[in-house]
Structure formats: C-alpha cells, structure tokens
Amino acid sequence: MLLLVIAMAVGGAQTLRLLTVDNSLGIWFLEDNAAYQEYLAFQEEQGSDEVVIVMIPTTDALSESHLSQLKVLHEKTDSLPFVKTTFSLANAKYPIYSNKKIFYRNIYQSTRSRENIVNLLAELPALSKQLVTEDERFSFFYLQLIPANEIVNRSQIIAEIRTIIEATVNQPHISGAPILGEAFNQTIYDESIFFAVVSVVVILGLLLFLLPHWQYLPIALLSIILPVSITFGIMTSLGYSLNLISMLIPTILMIYSVSDLIHIANIFHLHRQENPQQNRLKQIKIALQKSLKPCFYTTLTTIIGYLALTLSPLPAFRIMGLFTFVGLLIAFCLVYVIAAIGFTFLNATSMTAMVKKINISSITQKINYWTTYRNSTILGLGLFVFVVGIYSLFSIEVSTNSLDLLGDGKVKDDLVTIEENLAGSIRLQLNISSTEEGALLTKEVVRKLKKFQEKLAANPLIAHPISIVNFQSFLQKRMSTLSRFSSANLEKVFQQSQEDSNTFFSLVGADLSYLAINISMKELPTKDLKLLLAAIEKDFTATFPEDNYSLKIHGFSEIFAQLNTFILQTQFRSFGVAFLLSFCILFYFIGQFKVSLLALIPNLLPLFATFIIMDFFDIYLESANAMLAPIMLGVGMDDTIHLINKFKIFQSKGLSTTESIDMALDYTGGALFSTTISLVCGFLIVGLSGVPSVSTFGVLCAFTVLAALLADACFLPAMLKRFS
Numbered sequence: 001m002l003l004l005v006i007a008m009a010v011g012g013a014q015t016l017r018l019l020t021v022d023n024s025l026g027i028w029f030l031e032d033n034a035a036y037q038e039y040l041a042f043q044e045e046q047g048s049d050e051v052v053i054v055m056i057p058t059t060d061a062l063s064e065s066h067l068s069q070l071k072v073l074h075e076k077t078d079s080l081p082f083v084k085t086t087f088s089l090a091n092a093k094y095p096i097y098s099n100k101k102i103f104y105r106n107i108y109q110s111t112r113s114r115e116n117i118v119n120l121l122a123e124l125p126a127l128s129k130q131l132v133t134e135d136e137r138f139s140f141f142y143l144q145l146i147p148a149n150e151i152v153n154r155s156q157i158i159a160e161i162r163t164i165i166e167a168t169v170n171q172p173h174i175s176g177a178p179i180l181g182e183a184f185n186q187t188i189y190d191e192s193i194f195f196a197v198v199s200v201v202v203i204l205g206l207l208l209f210l211l212p213h214w215q216y217l218p219i220a221l222l223s224i225i226l227p228v229s230i231t232f233g234i235m236t237s238l239g240y241s242l243n244l245i246s247m248l249i250p251t252i253l254m255i256y257s258v259s260d261l262i263h264i265a266n267i268f269h270l271h272r273q274e275n276p277q278q279n280r281l282k283q284i285k286i287a288l289q290k291s292l293k294p295c296f297y298t299t300l301t302t303i304i305g306y307l308a309l310t311l312s313p314l315p316a317f318r319i320m321g322l323f324t325f326v327g328l329l330i331a332f333c334l335v336y337v338i339a340a341i342g343f344t345f346l347n348a349t350s351m352t353a354m355v356k357k358i359n360i361s362s363i364t365q366k367i368n369y370w371t372t373y374r375n376s377t378i379l380g381l382g383l384f385v386f387v388v389g390i391y392s393l394f395s396i397e398v399s400t401n402s403l404d405l406l407g408d409g410k411v412k413d414d415l416v417t418i419e420e421n422l423a424g425s426i427r428l429q430l431n432i433s434s435t436e437e438g439a440l441l442t443k444e445v446v447r448k449l450k451k452f453q454e455k456l457a458a459n460p461l462i463a464h465p466i467s468i469v470n471f472q473s474f475l476q477k478r479m480s481t482l483s484r485f486s487s488a489n490l491e492k493v494f495q496q497s498q499e500d501s502n503t504f505f506s507l508v509g510a511d512l513s514y515l516a517i518n519i520s521m522k523e524l525p526t527k528d529l530k531l532l533l534a535a536i537e538k539d540f541t542a543t544f545p546e547d548n549y550s551l552k553i554h555g556f557s558e559i560f561a562q563l564n565t566f567i568l569q570t571q572f573r574s575f576g577v578a579f580l581l582s583f584c585i586l587f588y589f590i591g592q593f594k595v596s597l598l599a600l601i602p603n604l605l606p607l608f609a610t611f612i613i614m615d616f617f618d619i620y621l622e623s624a625n626a627m628l629a630p631i632m633l634g635v636g637m638d639d640t641i642h643l644i645n646k647f648k649i650f651q652s653k654g655l656s657t658t659e660s661i662d663m664a665l666d667y668t669g670g671a672l673f674s675t676t677i678s679l680v681c682g683f684l685i686v687g688l689s690g691v692p693s694v695s696t697f698g699v700l701c702a703f704t705v706l707a708a709l710l711a712d713a714c715f716l717p718a719m720l721k722r723f724s
Contacts, residue, residue: 001341004334008226011233019232021185022241024154027316028563028623035559042429042554043147049427049555054141054165055173055418061089061132061139062117067108070141073168077143082157087142087504089131094120095471102475123474126457126464130520133421140422141165144504145178158182173414175425177556180402183411184244191407191689192247198685199251200224203258206681210262210674212269219342223261224254226338227331235323244405244624244694245320248686252324255682256302257331259638259675264291264339266671284343288336294645297589298638299332304581305634308574309627313566317574317627364669364713368662371717378718382605382711389608392615398564399527400622400693407690415523423463424520428555429506430456430536431514435548440512446472448543453517455539461524461532467517468507514552521557527620529561567626578630582637590644595724599644602716603636606707610700619700624693628700635701636708638675642668643712647720657724661717669713676709 029036043049054073058066070090077086093104107120121128132139143161158178165172207220228250240246268287275283306328309321371378406412419425432449434440450469456462506516524532533553540551582603587596607629613619646664655663665672683705686698 004222004226004338007233008229011229011231014233014237015229018236020236020241021189021243023184023188023243024181027243027319028314028566029559035562039554039556039559040147049429050145050147050178051176051427052143052145052161052174052178053176053418053422053425054143054169055175055414055421056139056141056169057137057171057173058139059137061136062108062114064110066139069169070139073141073165076164076168077161080157080160082146084144084146085504086144089139092127092131094124095475096478097475102471123477124470126466126470130422130464138421142504143176154178155182155185173417175411175415175418177426179411180406180415183406183409187407187691188242188244188247191691191694192242192250195247195251195685195689198688199254199682202681202685203254203678206258206678207262210678211265215346216261216265216269216342219265219338220258220261222342223331223335223338224257226334227253227257227327230330230334231323231327234326240319240323243316243319244691245316245627246323248694249320249324249327251682251685253327253331255679256299256328257335258678258682260295260299260332260335261339262674262678263295263671264288264335266674267291268339268343280344284340287343288340292336294642295332297585297641297645299328300585301582301637301641302634303328304585305574305578305631308578308581308630309570311573311577312570312627314563314570314623316623317570320627321574360669360673361666363673364665367713368665368717371714371721372658372662375718375722378714379722382602382715382718385605385608385612389605389611392611393608395615396611396619396621397527398567398622399525399620400560400563400567401525401620402523402560404692404696405623419522422520424522426521426523426555426557428519428521428553428557430517430519430540431509431552431554432516432540432544433509433514433550433552435550440515441468441508445515449515449517452540452543455543456517456519456536459532459535459539461521461528463520463522465517465519466505466507468515471507524557525620526561526564526622529557530564533558533561563623567621567623570626571621571629574627574630575633578633582633586637586640586644589641590648595644595720598719598723599640599716601719602711603633603640603708605711605715606636606704607632609707610704613700613703619696622693624691625697625700628697628704632701632704632708635679635705636711639672639708639712640716642671643716658721661720665713665717672709672713676705679705 026036056066056069060066067090070088074086074088074090077083089108090106092107094107095102095104097103108117121132130140145157161178162174165174203224204217204221207217208214211217211220231249231253235246264287267290268284271287271290272278272283278286303325306321306324309317310325312318312321403412403415415425432452434445446469449467450473453465453467453469456465505518507518508515521532536553537551544551583596583600586599587593590596590599610628610632614621619625643661643664646667647660650660650663651657680702683698683701687695687702689695689698
C-alpha cells in the first residue's frame with residue numbers, strides 16, 4: 001500500500017510539473033522524413049511561412065490616423081526577437097525604375113495624396129487585396145516569425161503577440177498558422193481536463209450500477225487513478241508531450257481498468273456469497289484465479305491493437321500506441337494488486353446489491369433461442385454486412401480537415417472572418433528553377449512565368465499570386481523604356497534591386513537560381529489540397545518544358561497534404577499486425593484452428609458495420625480515426641475470449657456445441673453487457689469533445705463496441721451452432 005501511494009504521488013507530481021502540449025508539425029513527421037527536412041530547410045533559407053495575420057477594423061483604412069496606428073504596431077513588433085519581418089500598408093513598397101536600377105518606395109507617405117495612394121493600389125491589385133479590403137473597412141497586418149524549430153516557448157510568444165496587438169488596435173481578428181497551432185494546443189489541454197473530469201463522473205455512475213456493492217467503489221477508484229498517474233508520470237519524465245491523439249490515453253486507461261475491476265469484483269462477490277464460511281484470503285485467491293485467464297487474454301488482445309500503432313509512420317500514433325500499451329499493462333497488474341489488497345478490507349457482513357440489476361438471464365435466453373431457431377437469418381444478416389462493408393471500405397475517402405481539429409471559439413471565428421475577406425490565410429511559395437545552365441531571367445522565361453501565373457489566378461482555390469511579373473507589369477505601364485531592356489539588363493536590374501525590396505515576399509533567389517510565385521489559399525482538407533497541388537503541377541508542365549525547368553512547392557500545406565499517405569499506411573500496417581497477432585493469440589487460447597477461425601470472423605463484423613456507417617454519413621478516414629480499426633479489433637476480441645473460455649469449459653464436460661455456447665452466454669452475459677456498457681459510455685465521453693474529429697472518433701468507437709457485443713452474442717453462437 002505504501003509503495004502504491006508513493007508511486008501515485010510521484011507520478012502525479014511529475015505530471016503536474018512536466019506535462020506540456022505539443023501539436024506541432026514534428027509530431028506528424030519523423031525527423032528523417034525528406035519532405036519534413038526540406039520544409040525546415042525552406043524556412044531557414046527563404047523565410048518561415050509561420051505568419052500571424054491581423055485583420056483590423058477601421059472607419060477608413062487609408063486615413064492618416066489608421067496608418068499611424070499601423071506604424072505603432074510595426075514599432076512594437078519589429079524589435080521582438082522572434083519576429084523576422086512585418087508587413088502592412090504602412091510599409092508596403094512599390095518599384096520605380098531609375099538609372100538602370102529598380103528602387104522601392106513606400107506606397108503610403110504622409111506627403112502623398114489619398115488619390116495617388118488609391119491609384120498605386122489599383123495598379124497592384126494582387127498586393128492591394130492583401131493590404132486593404134475593397135470597402136476600405138479593414139486593413140491587414142502580417143507578422144512573420146522566425147522558423148518554428150528555433151522558437152522555444154511558442155505559447156509564451158503567441159500570448160505576447162496577442163497582448164501587443166490587442167493593446168494597440170481595437171477588436172482585431174487574429175489568425176494564421178502560429179495562432180491556429182497554439183489554439184490546437186490549448187484545445188488539447190482543455191479537452192484533456194474535460195475528459196478526465198467527465199470520465200470520473202460517468203465512471204462513478206457506472207460503478208454504482210455495475211458493481212455488486214458500494215464498498216467496492218474505493219477499490220475501483222484507486223484502480224483507475226493509479227494507472228493514469230503512473231503512466232503519465234513515466235511519459236512526462238521521458239520528455240513526451242500531450243498531443244491531439246495521446247490526450248485520449250487517460251480516458252482509455254480508465255475505461256479498461258474499470259472493465260477488469262468489474263469482472264474481478266463480480267466473480268469475487270458471487271464466490272463469496274456461494275461460500276460464506278470460506279476463509280477470506282481463500283475467497284480472494286479463488287476469485288483472482290477464476291478471472292485471471294480470461295482477463296489476461298482480453299488485455300493481451302486489447303494491447304495488441306495499440307502496440308500495432310507503434311508501426312505507424314506518424315510519431316503522434318507511435319506515442320499513442322506505446323504509452324497506451326504501457327498504461328494498459330500497468331493497469332492490468334495494478335487492478336489485481338489493488339483488488340487483492342482492497343478485498344481484505346471489505347466488511348464481513350452480507351452485502352446486497354445497491355441497484356436492481358437488469359435481468360440479463362432473460363435476455364441471454366432470448367438470444368439463445370434466436371441463434372438456434374433463427375440461425376440462417378442471423379448468418380444471412382452477417383453476410384450482408386460483410387458484403388456491404390467491403391464495398392463501403394473502398395468507398396471511404398481519406399482526408400483530414402484541419403478545421404475539424406479545432407474546437408469552436410474565437411480563434412475559429414476569426415479564421416472564418418479573415419478568409420471571407422482575404423480569400424486565403426495560408427501561404428505557399430512556388431519556386432521555378434532551370435535544369436540547365438544559363439540565365440533564368442530572360443524575356444522568354446518571364447513570359448512563361450506570366451502565363452503560368454495567369455493559370456494560377458484562374459484557379460478558384462488560389463488567391464493573390466505575386467511574382468516579379470506583377471512588378472514588371474507595373475513598371476512597363478509606368479515606364480515604357482523598361483520593355484526595351486535586353487535579357488542581361490533585366491537580370492542585372494533585379495539582382496541589384498533585391499536587397500531594397502520588402503522581404504515578406506520572395507520573388508527571385510539571391511543567386512537568381514529560382515523565380516518564385518507567392519500564393520494564398522484557404523484552410524483546405526488534405527483531399528482538396530492534393531487535388532490543388534496536382535492542378536498546380538499540371539499547369540506548370542503545360543507552360544514550362546518539363547525537361548528544362550522544375551517546380552518546387554514550399555509551405556506547410558504541401559507536406560500536410562502527405563498525411564493521406566501516412567494515414568493509409570497507419571491503417572494497413574497496424575491493422576495487418578493486429579489481425580495476425582490476434583489470430584495467433586486466439587488460436588493459442590482455443591487450441592482448435594477451425595473454432596479459432598470461426599471466432600475471428602465475428603470480430604471483423606463490427607469493423608465492416610463501422611465502414612458502412614462511415615460511407616453512409618460521408619465520414620472521411622482522417623488523422624483522428626486512422627487508429628480505429630486496429631484498436632477496435634483488439635477491443636472486440638475481449639468479449640469473444642470471455643465467451644469462448646466458458647464454451648470450452650462446458651464442452652469439455654461432454655455437452656453439445658449448442659448446449660455449451662448457450663450456457664456460456666448465460667454465464668458470461670452479465671460480464672459482456674457490463675464491459676460493453678462501460679466501454680460505450682467511455683467512448684461516448686470522447687464523443688462529447690468540442691473537436692469534431694475527436695468527437696467523431698469517440699462516436700465511431702462506441703458504435704463499434706456495441707456492434708462487437710451483438711456480433712459475439714448473436715453471430716458467433718449462430719456460426720458455432722451451424723459449423724462447429
């Protein structure tokens with residue numbers, strides 16, 4: 001007892017002291033991933049795409065008072081050590097040509113007339129739309145951070161940025177990748193606390209209903225608190241953070257700990273009532289022995305589903321799989337230790353049930369009747385689910401919507417408002433380089449660049465493409481002499497002028513190794529992102545000869561689109577391993593290949609039923625539910641093992657298959673219904689999440705667990721009676 005108290009105290013203290021939240025890009029990509037490394041290199045060399053966007057309401061965006069306000073904001077933020085550059089109408093520049101060189105001048109100057117400013121903005125439409133709305137009721141301020149991997153405390157700097165902005169301007173709308181990232185982290189933290197509190201409340205209600213007496217409550221509470229405390233103590237001590245996926249670990253550990261404790265407590269209580277004169281230690285020993293084998297195998301099949309997640313190419317799933325696996329092992333061991341100690345303190349007087357229980361026996365008798373006399377109907381329905389499920393499996397689309405990873409609130413509202421007015425909050429940089437030696441800034445290349453940019457501008461998902469074409473067109477309209485330059489002069493002009501331009505947009509490489517087009521777009525699901533990136537590639541190859549020129553797309557969205565591939569790899573790898581290991585365990589447990597095969601089939605049925613639901617309701621396979629199949633395969637097998645365990649015992653006594661499976665369901669019915677209720681309620685807690693993706697995952701898991709009970713109670717007996 002002393003050791004348990006110390007372990008709980010140390011684990012709790014470590015968790016409170018070291019727990020952090022990390023939902024950064026690094027948790028979705030391994031360090032050696034080529035795309036991830038290329039993205040980091042792009043940030044280092046050409047500027048981070050971590051941009052905070054501030055949409056500022058004003059009565060007149062071109063007024064001197066508002067421009068003065070923007071200048072104050074520049075002064076306060078430009079000096080911050082984590083800021084690379086800032087950009088707004090107050091410091092936006094336009095080019096002028098003089099003495100064979102391009103110079104850059106501020107669009108806004110106190111001596112310049114309002115009409116002149118309006119004309120300048122009208123001649124640079126792609127730029128002006130990113131600075132001021134058409135009705136001049138809003139202006140935009142951009143704050144570009146240094147590369148994300150160089151920022152130590154993101155939450156602190158985001159809080160500081162918010163404080164400065166809100167103290168300088170009234171009622172700003174703030175968004176952008178850094179703001180969304182911090183909002184994800186805060187959502188995860190809030191959701192974790194919410195899940196913990198609601199889980200304890202719901203589990204207490206379940207325990208009052210499912211435990212044989214209130215005296216078992218303290219034992220049950222210790223059984224759920226200790227594993228969570230110790231597991232998170234280990235996790236935080238090893239330097240791991242909480243993320244969108246791992247925030248579910250506490251709820252999952254609580255659910256499974258309660259399920260095992262309910263089995264053990266009910267077996268002990270029943271044995272104690274049947275043998276009231278037996279020595280207390282003898283009663284405890286026999287109860288633990290009776291429950292150990294089925295609980296051990298159910299735990300084994302459950303942890304396989306989570307252990308299989310460690311094969312995922314995504315670090316977030318690896319962390320989830322590893323520490324849920326460790327937590328479940330700890331929970332299984334501690335439940336038996338706590339039960340063995342706790343049962344010795346129970347009052348020796350007789351204990352009656354606290355709540356009138358549902359008559360499980362009458363339910364199991366009806367099920368036994370159906371599986372005997374409606375055997376063909378049940379098997380036919382199961383076959384129908386299999387066939388439709390296979391069709392649905394290939395109809396489910398893979399896509400992660402980043403907005404579904406964010407709970408409702410001001411951050412989400414600000415993002416929607418900004419995207420409605422700005423037409424895009426995400427940046428991508430398209431770098432075009434030559435595969436051959438020679439000048440890149442030729443008139444022919446610039447002509448192709450203009451044609452390519454026009455195709456981009458025609459794409460409804462792309463907004464405000466900006467390149468040297470915009471400034472060249474501006475100069476040619478104002479100074480016709482520029483159009484007579486030779487290619488060598490054009491190259492020399494831009495090379496000498498780069499250092500004077502605003503660094504917010506990268507137009508030409510410092511060594512003229514590439515030409516860049518900067519585009520904006522809205523937050524898109526990965527499915528649409530892949531289509532958009534494919535369309536960009538198609539437009540490029542249709543404009544530039546593929547053998548002579550290459551296109552490289554840089555930005556967070558480019559690698560975010562690759563999540564689809566990793567999600568599919570997670571599903572196939574994890575499910576494949578979980579399936580093979582589960583069958584091996586089932587075969588070892590049962591000892592008969594045919595019965596093992598029959599027992600495995602009902603565990604696939606709930607998954608196919610879930611695929612049908614996902615297809616019917618257009619639920620995508622995405623980052624939150626990518627782990628559903630391997631986990632649910634392990635969970636569904638728990639009921640199978642409990643049922644088959646008793647089936648074997650009764651069959652060994654010489655009873656027929658029908659008699660054995662009927663008596664097995666009668667005997668284990670209470671345990672099956674109790675664990676299903678606790679699991680369904682536990683996953684429905686996750687379904688209450690304010691994050692749409694997490695909520696969907698919880699509801700799907702709850703449905704799958706319920707389907708698993710129906711498959712084991714109805715389909716499995718029907719199969720055994722027909723084929724065994």
